[in-house]
Amino acid sequence: MPTIKSSAELRNNYNEISTFCHTYTEPVFITKNGKGDLAVMSIEAYEEMNSRFELYGLIKEGLDDIVDGNTRPFSEAMTAIRSKRKR
Known part of the structure; x- marks a missing residue:
């Protein structure tokens, strides 16, 4: 309440x-x-709430990408990530 x-x-x-x-x-x-x-x-509660909203926004972006077909195989994504880390 x-x-x-x-x-x-x-x-x-x-x-x-x-x-x-x-x-x-x-x-x-x-x-x-x-x-x-x-x-x-409190400011702490506000910041936590705001962080959740940001996270929910990112999750929605990811779900929208799935619906739009903007995806690639896991192995391809990992190869791209690893090649960026080596630079």
């Missing part, structure tokens, strides 16, 4: 919310006038 705090709680209890975000590595949703406004998370 998400953690939801008001903007007043963020202002008045910043350290408590910061500690929560670092301890549980999950966002705290901040409301303003009773409506969702922000998601606050």
